[in-house]
Amino acid sequence: MAGTPRLAELRKWLAGRKIEHVVVLGANGTMGYGSAALFTQAVPKVTFLARSREKAEEGLAAAVKQVRSPTVASRSGVGSYDDDLESAIADADIVFEALTEDLEIKREMFDRVEKARRDDSIVATVTSGLSINQLCDGRSESFRRHFMGLHFFNPPNVIVGTELIAGDDTDPALVDFVEAFSRLRLGREIVRTFDTPAFAGNRVGFKVLNEAAQLAEQLGPVLVDRLVGPYTGRAMTPLATIDLVGWDIHRAIVDNIHQSVSDEAHATLKLPDYMDSLMNQGVMGNKSGGGFFKKEGKARHVLNPATGAYQPEEDIKVPDLPYIEEVAHLHSMGRYREGMRVFLEASGEEAALARKVIAGYISYAFHRVGEATESITEIDMIMGSGFNWAPPSVLVDTLGTAEAVQMIERAGLPVPAALVSAAQAGEPKRFFAEPQVNIGKYFVAGERTRV
Amino acid sequence: MATPEVYVLGGYQTDFARNWTKENKHFSALMREGVRGALEHCQVAPEEVESAHVGNFAAELYCMQGHLGAFFTEVDPAFSGLPTGRHEAACASGSIALLAASAEIEAGRYDLQCVVGIEQMKTVSASQGGAYLGTAAWYDQEAEGVEFPFPKLFGRLGDEYDKRYGLKDEYLAEISRLNYDNAKLNPNAQTRTWYMNKEHALCRTDDNPAVGGRIRIADCSQVTDGVAVVFLASREYAEKWAKGMGQKIEDIPRIKGWGHNTARLRFEDKVEESREAEYVLPHVRSTITNAWKRAGMSDVNDVDGIETHDCFTTSEYMAIDHFGITAPGDSWKAVEAGWLEIDGQHPINPSGGLIGAGHPVGATGVRQLLDGYLQVTGQAGAYQVEGAKNFQTLNIGGSGTTSCSFVIGR
Numbered sequence: 001m002a003g004t005p006r007l008a009e010l011r012k013w014l015a016g017r018k019i020e021h022v023v024v025l026g027a028n029g030t031m032g033y034g035s036a037a038l039f040t041q042a043v044p045k046v047t048f049l050a051r052s053r054e055k056a057e058e059g060l061a062a063a064v065k066q067v068r069s070p071t072v073a074s075r076s077g078v079g080s081y082d083d084d085l086e087s088a089i090a091d092a093d094i095v096f097e098a099l100t101e102d103l104e105i106k107r108e109m110f111d112r113v114e115k116a117r118r119d120d121s122i123v124a125t126v127t128s129g130l131s132i133n134q135l136c137d138g139r140s141e142s143f144r145r146h147f148m149g150l151h152f153f154n155p156p157n158v159i160v161g162t163e164l165i166a167g168d169d170t171d172p173a174l175v176d177f178v179e180a181f182s183r184l185r186l187g188r189e190i191v192r193t194f195d196t197p198a199f200a201g202n203r204v205g206f207k208v209l210n211e212a213a214q215l216a217e218q219l220g221p222v223l224v225d226r227l228v229g230p231y232t233g234r235a236m237t238p239l240a241t242i243d244l245v246g247w248d249i250h251r252a253i254v255d256n257i258h259q260s261v262s263d264e265a266h267a268t269l270k271l272p273d274y275m276d277s278l279m280n281q282g283v284m285g286n287k288s289g290g291g292f293f294k295k296e297g298k299a300r301h302v303l304n305p306a307t308g309a310y311q312p313e314e315d316i317k318v319p320d321l322p323y324i325e326e327v328a329h330l331h332s333m334g335r336y337r338e339g340m341r342v343f344l345e346a347s348g349e350e351a352a353l354a355r356k357v358i359a360g361y362i363s364y365a366f367h368r369v370g371e372a373t374e375s376i377t378e379i380d381m382i383m384g385s386g387f388n389w390a391p392p393s394v395l396v397d398t399l400g401t402a403e404a405v406q407m408i409e410r411a412g413l414p415v416p417a418a419l420v421s422a423a424q425a426g427e428p429k430r431f432f433a434e435p436q437v438n439i440g441k442y443f444v445a446g447e448r449t450r451v
Numbered sequence: 452m453a454t455p456e457v458y459v460l461g462g463y464q465t466d467f468a469r470n471w472t473k474e475n476k477h478f479s480a481l482m483r484e485g486v487r488g489a490l491e492h493c494q495v496a497p498e499e500v501e502s503a504h505v506g507n508f509a510a511e512l513y514c515m516q517g518h519l520g521a522f523f524t525e526v527d528p529a530f531s532g533l534p535t536g537r538h539e540a541a542c543a544s545g546s547i548a549l550l551a552a553s554a555e556i557e558a559g560r561y562d563l564q565c566v567v568g569i570e571q572m573k574t575v576s577a578s579q580g581g582a583y584l585g586t587a588a589w590y591d592q593e594a595e596g597v598e599f600p601f602p603k604l605f606g607r608l609g610d611e612y613d614k615r616y617g618l619k620d621e622y623l624a625e626i627s628r629l630n631y632d633n634a635k636l637n638p639n640a641q642t643r644t645w646y647m648n649k650e651h652a653l654c655r656t657d658d659n660p661a662v663g664g665r666i667r668i669a670d671c672s673q674v675t676d677g678v679a680v681v682f683l684a685s686r687e688y689a690e691k692w693a694k695g696m697g698q699k700i701e702d703i704p705r706i707k708g709w710g711h712n713t714a715r716l717r718f719e720d721k722v723e724e725s726r727e728a729e730y731v732l733p734h735v736r737s738t739i740t741n742a743w744k745r746a747g748m749s750d751v752n753d754v755d756g757i758e759t760h761d762c763f764t765t766s767e768y769m770a771i772d773h774f775g776i777t778a779p780g781d782s783w784k785a786v787e788a789g790w791l792e793i794d795g796q797h798p799i800n801p802s803g804g805l806i807g808a809g810h811p812v813g814a815t816g817v818r819q820l821l822d823g824y825l826q827v828t829g830q831a832g833a834y835q836v837e838g839a840k841n842f843q844t845l846n847i848g849g850s851g852t853t854s855c856s857f858v859i860g861r
Contacts, residue, residue: 070658
């Protein structure tokens with residue numbers, strides 16, 4: 001990948017097409033209203049459509065609350081599918097689909113979109129992993145040429161990492177246009193991925209999250225989030241992330257990957273049974289009032305995955321892990337390499353488990369090159385700007401290539417060929433290809449301690 | 452004898468969107484990342500560095516930490532024993548560090564200098580930080596007991612323009628819009644992900660609250676953590692370095708000219724002094740023209756772009772006519788005509804400036820020179836001014852009190 005295109009190139013891509021009106025379908029959902037709010041920054045007219053006018057108004061109210069700007073409301077209109085869909089879509093430059101993640105529901109909606117749309121309008125879907133080619137399968141040539149995935153991450157006003165996915169028939173010039181529009185007008189960090197299940201970010205990210213959920217069954221949530229905590233290169237711990245995302249969304253994403261592909265890490269993508277049964281009892285994460293963690297007044301209570309019961313965090317005993325404090329202390333002074341060396345050399349089975357998860361992340365990401373993306377750079381950029389995790393290449397560069405290879409081998413995981421050959425060459429190689437990105441920001445120190 | 456030349460080998464800045472307090476990081480991490488980043492980017496071995504100058508405004512207040520020159524030695528074992536020091540001139544601290552370092556090169560004392568501009572500000576609440584910034588004014592006369600004194604002082608700069616020439620807020624909103632738009636192209640800009648458009652900048656509701664007279668939130672640069680680092684070198688060192696990098700000495704940018712003036716501290720005294728003058732802040736004007744003179748240039752047409760000190764939209768509005776882009780009082784014409792856009796005839800703040808890129812106070816002067824370096828070497832990425840050969844900075848401390856300007860070019 002050539003990296004970020006230059007302004008002159010982006011401006012060239014942007015020329016010759018104006019976006020005056022965006023219609024958002026499913027504008028009452030989280031991604032719907034979040035995306036619609038984002039569009040109002042740069043588009044004079046945004047129409048929020050939902051099943052009913054009331055639902056659309058709820059979406060607009062949520063958008064106003066999310067982005068405190070008068071232009072969210074002043075540039076927006078609302079309507080229902082029954083009364084307004086055809087007329088709105090006939091006037092739209094971009095139709096942005098944000099319905100529930102269900103292939104059939106989306107395809108039915110595209111039936112109506114196809115009949116109403118202008119021949120030159122762009123149709124984009126915010127799907128987080130359904131196939132772009134399947135979604136437009138059987139549609140007219142014009143529809144397929146103008147159709148693509150534009151995957152914002154939640155919440156779009158905060159997270160700028162965005163995946164752009166062309167289908168087999170998408171007009172490449174339109175993909176360029178949407179990249180330029182998203183970068184220049186919406187301030188997005190655009191990453192192009194192939195049309196593979198869950199694309200790049202969620203494929204790699206949810207593999208790690210699900211592995212953490214699997215480990216929680218034995219170790220408990222507190223220890224897992226401590227082991228795969230900020231010191232390993234992330235702002236938010238994995239199980240707290242699943243709670244924030246929602247267990248149902250987590251299930252939809254990992255089930256999609258688990259059912260659609262059989263890769264070298266297949267077992268880690270199987271949703272733990274305890275999550276399935278707890279979801280049947282209504283446990284959905286923060287949106288249902290609790291998941292792995294739950295607030296009880298000021299205290300944090302923690303799920304026991306085996307029983308489904310919660311207990312106060314302070315009653316939970318976890319092993320003393322002084323190495324984590326040592327790493328955090330080194331991170332707090334910006335000594336990231338030294339910190340990661342302490343992580344590599346830490347003794348005990350807990351540290352070994354933490355290394356296995358990180359090794360799995362690196363191994364899995366590098367094995368997706370050629371499948372989900374053209375190069376590791378796209379995966380690096382989406383893990384950095386979409387998940388706020390240390391990109392896999394940053395971890396390799398910080399650990400050292402030979403050390404990363406050894407860590408992956410010791411974890412019993414397949415070592416990516418690119419790492420093996422770089423380690424064999426023996427010359428220092430830098431995998432992370434974005435010199436403008438600070439790698440230090442990914443190594444969060446956690447609670448700063450004085451040694 | 453001609454003054455020896457001062458070359459700029461490049462440098463590094465941190466992502467100004469970062470909150471180092473949230474990352475649980477100590478001030479020393481900021482220093483370390485900045486300097487190590489610069490060493491790596493410029494492929495300079497730590498052993499080569501001969502001296503270091505640190506520009507910083509108020510680490511004693513924000514971080515309970517002084518003696519910042521000494522912190523430089525913590526970055527690498529090879530730095531132990533180096534001559535270092537810290538420079539302070541409010542928001543112009545970074546430029547003062549650059550001036551001191553370049554003077555030492557001109558004097559032949561050292562061949563390779565590291566200049567660090569650094570500030571960590573998100574350690575305290577907005578109002579506490581606002582009070583600390585008030586020490587850049589005459590504190591007990593202009594700032595004590597005033598909430599957010601600086602927006603109010605720069606609001607008065609707008610009022611002075613209004614009184615002398617007339618000023619419509621829509622031009623200030625447009626300046627804000629442009630800086631935010633440019634910031635979207637800069638991967639290290641603080642506000643690159645923030646929601647902004649001209650209508651929002653013009654909005655007069657609680658979504659864009661007033662903080663000082665006509666100054667609203669959208670008119671302000673924000674509280675920022677960050678560090679910017681550059682390496683300055685003598686011709687002898689630059690020639691050796693260029694050879695090692697496979698470049699010619701002619702391709703290495705140098706500081707062609709500089710200007711530096713300090714006006715009276717209180718805003719009302721400055722305005723009183725300029726009552727009969729052509730420019731509202733005459734010392735800022737002479738800083739700019741002195742830089743041209745030393746660079747052998749005659750006016751703003753000799754530079755391909757400007758990184759100016761838009762701590763508030765009014766300070767950029769002031770800079771436009773002080774640079775001579777328009778006649779005094781006519782800055783709005785350049786705004787309206789689109790001349791300040793990256794592909795306009797006088798690009799200002801392609802980086803997003805202080806409003807867009809961020810304003811870690813002591814780092815700003817160094818960040819501006821670094822952006823000038825990126826521009827004239829064609830490395831500014833999406834915010835590149837095509838074909839730029841010369842760039843000029845304007846860095847201001849206090850309410851137009853200390854002003855510094857550099858012309859960097861090849």
